[in-house]
Amino acid sequence: MTLIRGFIEQLQEEDRSLNTIYNYQLAIKDFFKWFEGSYDKEPTVLYAQNIKDYVQHLQTVKGQGATTINAKIAALQKYNVYLVSIGVQPDMVVTKSNRRKVQQQFASPAQFTEKDVNKFMQAVIEKGNSRDFALVTMLAYTGCRISEALNIIIDTDLHLSSNELVIREGKGDKERTILLNGKVVNAIKDYLKNRKEHKHADSPYLFVSNKRERMSRITANDMFTQYSLKAGLEHVLSPHDLRHHFCSNALENGFDVHEVANIAGHSNIHTTLLYTNPTRQKMLDKLNRL
Numbered sequence: 001m002t003l004i005r006g007f008i009e010q011l012q013e014e015d016r017s018l019n020t021i022y023n024y025q026l027a028i029k030d031f032f033k034w035f036e037g038s039y040d041k042e043p044t045v046l047y048a049q050n051i052k053d054y055v056q057h058l059q060t061v062k063g064q065g066a067t068t069i070n071a072k073i074a075a076l077q078k079y080n081v082y083l084v085s086i087g088v089q090p091d092m093v094v095t096k097s098n099r100r101k102v103q104q105q106f107a108s109p110a111q112f113t114e115k116d117v118n119k120f121m122q123a124v125i126e127k128g129n130s131r132d133f134a135l136v137t138m139l140a141y142t143g144c145r146i147s148e149a150l151n152i153i154i155d156t157d158l159h160l161s162s163n164e165l166v167i168r169e170g171k172g173d174k175e176r177t178i179l180l181n182g183k184v185v186n187a188i189k190d191y192l193k194n195r196k197e198h199k200h201a202d203s204p205y206l207f208v209s210n211k212r213e214r215m216s217r218i219t220a221n222d223m224f225t226q227y228s229l230k231a232g233l234e235h236v237l238s239p240h241d242l243r244h245h246f247c248s249n250a251l252e253n254g255f256d257v258h259e260v261a262n263i264a265g266h267s268n269i270h271t272t273l274l275y276t277n278p279t280r281q282k283m284l285d286k287l288n289r290l
Contacts (some may be wrong), residue, residue: 003044004028007082018225019236025162026234027075029256046080048093055098067111070099071235112237117245132223133190134184135207137214138165139239142178143246143264145238151214155191160185167265176265247275 005141007028011021034054035043044051052072056066058072064159076094083089112120117140124133138149148167152158157166163185165178180188188206195201195208203213220239228236243264250260261272 001032001042002082003088004032006086007079010082010085011078015158018222019238022072022225022229024078027072028079030072031076031132045083045089045280046076046093051076051094052283053100066099068234073098105190110239111246112233114245114249115229116233116237117242118229120227120233123227127227127230130187130194131207131215132227134187135220135223136227136242137187138184139242141181141184141244142176143243143250143260145243145265146220148265149239150205150207150217150220153204154206155204158188158206160188174265174267176262178263217271244275247272250276 004025008021008025011024016024028168032043034057035041035050038053040130055073069084070271076098080089080094084092095270096274121136121140124136135149138144138145142165144165144167151168152165153168157168159165163180164178167176167178169202173220175246199210200207200213205214207215207227209215209219224238225236231237247260247264250263255263257269257276259273260266260275263270264272
């Protein structure tokens with residue numbers, strides 16, 4: 001595992017995001033686990049045949065799709081570059097030819113399952129941070145963008161008594177009003193009680209951090225990475241993934257396309273229609289019930 005530690009340190013020196021480092025580390029560890037299970041020793045260098053066998057294993061044994069496999073291949077390519085740079089590996093053996101063709105015809109933008117989202121939310125609950133819980137609850141049940149959430153001004157945009165949120169700095173500078181369900185209202189109320197003791201309690205913005213009177217997107221993304229790790233998810237669940245989840249979940253629970261488009265602030269109805277596409281797995285499940 002010394003090589004993996006060195007690889008992670010190099011990624012950190014390159015100022016890679018926490019999301020990228022997390023996903024790369026997970027992918028390399030998965031490869032090491034497979035290699036050790038197959039050959040009873042830790043890999044030192046990469047061999048082209050091993051990579052081909054590993055891809056075959058991911059496809060046939062693990063049943064993983066092209067997108068997941070390609071993400072792991074990308075991590076192995078970067079690891080291969082690292083091994084060459086430190087003189088351990090003589091050449092590049094992981095290439096684009098190892099990648100699988102992605103079948104997009106059934107693709108829905110919502111890639112995380114309801115169980116994944118529930119695991120993520122539970123990780124936030126167990127941490128006990130009311131700000132984080134308020135933010136993820138808002139994203140999960142309103143479908144607003146992370147930039148929109150971080151720009152919410154308490155006095156002018158948030159109306160808890162009428163269960164309304166006004167988005168004034170949406171995409172294209174379009175203003176819209178979102179209705180808040182009880183889960184969001186209660187989460188925000190709990191957070192606001194604790195926020196009174198915060199050093200940035202006088203900030204006009206709803207979401208604050210220890211460093212700034214308005215929480216930054218970098219802080220939010222780092223937070224999502226940590227909770228994804230705590231939840232044991234295979235990939236980092238991002239703020240935008242919760243937006244995807246909301247749109248898909250709303251359509252599945254009786255909202256029509258125009259209602260979801262209005263809530264999410266989609267300027268083009270065709271964007272919303274993408275969420276009506278079932279995933280490949282859902283199609284197979286339905287076929288198997290025939």
